Amino acid sequence: MEDPCPKCGGEFHQTDKNTFSGEVWREYTCRQCGFVLEVNDGQALWQVLHDGTQKDRDEQGKP
Numbered sequence: 001m002e003d004p005c006p007k008c009g010g011e012f013h014q015t016d017k018n019t020f021s022g023e024v025w026r027e028y029t030c031r032q033c034g035f036v037l038e039v040n041d042g043q044a045l046w047q048v049l050h051d052g053t054q055k056d057r058d059e060q061g062k063p
């Protein structure tokens with residue numbers, strides 16, 4: 001986590017990590033003001049799979 005806190009510009013540190021149905025969520029808390037930010041780590045893989053499936057169906061569905 002390298003982005004600063006949007007509220008005070010302070011430094012984040014990771015406070016939690018959860019996994020829901022294959023998606024990874026990380027929770028960060030600002031050291032200065034306590035602002036909590038949740039980041040989804042599983043989104044990139046989901047987008048790749050979705051785009052590939054759509055393209056194959058469009059190209060093979062025509063006679």
Ligand SMILES: [Zn+2]
Pocket residue numbers: 005006007008009010030031032033034035
């Ligand atoms: Zn802050």
